[in-house]
Amino acid sequence: xxxxxxxxxxxxxxxxxxxxxxxxxxxxxxxxxxxxxxxxxxxxxxxxxxxxxxxxxxxxxxxxxxxxxxxxxxxxxxxxxxxxxxxxxxxxxxxxxxxxxxxxxxxxxxxxxxxxxxxxxxxxxxxxxxxxxxxxxxxxxxxxxxxxxxxxxxxxxxxxxxxxxxxxxxxxxxxxxxxxxxxxxxxxxxxxxxxxxxxxxxxxxxxxxxxxxxxxxxxxxxxxxxxxxxxxxxxxxxxxxxxxxxxxxxxxxxxxxxxxxxxxxxxxxxxxxxxxxxxxxxxxxxxxxxxxxxxxxxxxxxxxxxxxxxxxxxxxxxxxxxxxxxxxxxxxxxxxxxxxxxxxxxxxxxxxxxxxxxxxxxxxxxxxxxxxxxxxxxxxxxxxxxxxxxxxxxxxxxxxxxxxxx
Amino acid sequence: xxxxxxxxxxxxxxxxxxxxxxxxxxxxxxxxxxxxxxxxxxxxxxxxxxxxxxxxxxxxxxxxxxxxxxxxxxxxxxxxxxxxxxxxxxxxx
Numbered sequence: 001x002x003x004x005x006x007x008x009x010x011x012x013x014x015x016x017x018x019x020x021x022x023x024x025x026x027x028x029x030x031x032x033x034x035x036x037x038x039x040x041x042x043x044x045x046x047x048x049x050x051x052x053x054x055x056x057x058x059x060x061x062x063x064x065x066x067x068x069x070x071x072x073x074x075x076x077x078x079x080x081x082x083x084x085x086x087x088x089x090x091x092x093x094x095x096x097x098x099x100x101x102x103x104x105x106x107x108x109x110x111x112x113x114x115x116x117x118x119x120x121x122x123x124x125x126x127x128x129x130x131x132x133x134x135x136x137x138x139x140x141x142x143x144x145x146x147x148x149x150x151x152x153x154x155x156x157x158x159x160x161x162x163x164x165x166x167x168x169x170x171x172x173x174x175x176x177x178x179x180x181x182x183x184x185x186x187x188x189x190x191x192x193x194x195x196x197x198x199x200x201x202x203x204x205x206x207x208x209x210x211x212x213x214x215x216x217x218x219x220x221x222x223x224x225x226x227x228x229x230x231x232x233x234x235x236x237x238x239x240x241x242x243x244x245x246x247x248x249x250x251x252x253x254x255x256x257x258x259x260x261x262x263x264x265x266x267x268x269x270x271x272x273x274x275x276x277x278x279x280x281x282x283x284x285x286x287x288x289x290x291x292x293x294x295x296x297x298x299x300x301x302x303x304x305x306x307x308x309x310x311x312x313x314x315x316x317x318x319x320x321x322x323x324x325x326x327x328x329x330x331x332x333x334x335x336x337x338x339x340x341x342x343x344x345x346x347x348x349x350x351x352x353x354x355x356x357x358x359x360x361x362x363x364x365x366x367x368x369x370x371x372x373x374x375x376x377x378x379x380x381x382x383x384x385x386x387x388x389x390x391x392x393x394x395x396x397x398x399x400x401x402x403x404x405x406x
Numbered sequence: 407x408x409x410x411x412x413x414x415x416x417x418x419x420x421x422x423x424x425x426x427x428x429x430x431x432x433x434x435x436x437x438x439x440x441x442x443x444x445x446x447x448x449x450x451x452x453x454x455x456x457x458x459x460x461x462x463x464x465x466x467x468x469x470x471x472x473x474x475x476x477x478x479x480x481x482x483x484x485x486x487x488x489x490x491x492x493x494x495x496x497x498x499x
Contacts, residue, residue, distance in 0.1 A: 102416075103416050104416045163415055201415065201418060208420070208421055209418045209419065209420060209421070210418060210419045210421055211417070212416060213417060213419055213426075214426070215417045219409045222412070222419055222425065223419075223420050223422040223423075223424065223425050226412050227408075227411065227412060228409060228412045228414060228419070229409040229412060229414060229417065231417075233409045233410075234416065234417055237415070
């Protein structure tokens, strides 16, 4: 392992871990607008810049739409750009979230997961980033503050390899405001891991270009007589980039493990899942909570395990098919909802299993909306209930709402 | 041969004449110049030139007599609007 003697343990929050990760990546332009629970990210980064610890432009803006727009301009011009937001701020960015992906800009954004209004709620669920899942961003969920730091560093390498933006998602308050021990790599280690950013298109005043000009339905010849992409070809390339990101994410994760001695998993992470008959699926810190439920279930003789969705986009279809191959029952815990249907992870997981050799019954749960606490014993009870249903021959039940007192 | 050959990652074009295709095909009405009325034509030099100044597509060259490039004129009618001599009339295509 390439662990450096100089790396140090810090006791920091998830927000501080993200800001430190961005600093270690030598981000050149930061533009962000404060919103709970993301605010300490912006405060920490502006302190780094103001105190001279980080040589970067910190651009103050009047909104999240402008914050991401500044990052789009900076990234186009060849600067490594970073922003962070939560909930309504993310929704306010919506138009330019699509733009950043369509323009193939490797921006990294922290999404400190928070519930969407109305009503106002500053606490955690994952409705904000889930509502942006179809924009063409890579979305990676973190389990703890160490993963926030490690994922931030990996995110730039992934983004700058496939030319797609990456959202580093972590749960508001549960991680953003909770201190944990975090091992910080040295600047030299990160410099060796992450080469300087090179944009896919170099802007050159001697050879001016229209970038992302109106591009209509059909391909057309350019001034040299070369057939250029129409809108649909460019969107195909974006999809190709997201699909290819699976291999990149796994490769970057392995490279990171070799360099720093730590792994966040690849597309998924697993806990006691190898021989499990009952698999619990969730994303973010909830997946950690499910690990405790699994320990309790194992003590009573139930072979349970956790499969955590680390990367939500691109969706780990093949990986889930493989991980759930021998499961007798799958429980999905979503901290968000596609209203009028079910939890988005549940939908995607079922679609991934369609046509696979083993199609275990899948029980969806909605949990933890707007900061509603989720205890390990509640996950454990939900698992026992689903198992009882299975024993009784009931394999298709409507989505269960965990700990909802209606 | 597909568009992959162009080698672009995103949408881009060079700011050159015709880079957006034959935009004159979008036209529903065309500007017709009456050189008997045109100030520049009458003076025999590049005076007035309001049409050249205001044309958003730069399809009117600064020359006498003016000659509108109909391959790229979209037929917006701004030249008719700004011509102080009323020498330009929009006619249906």
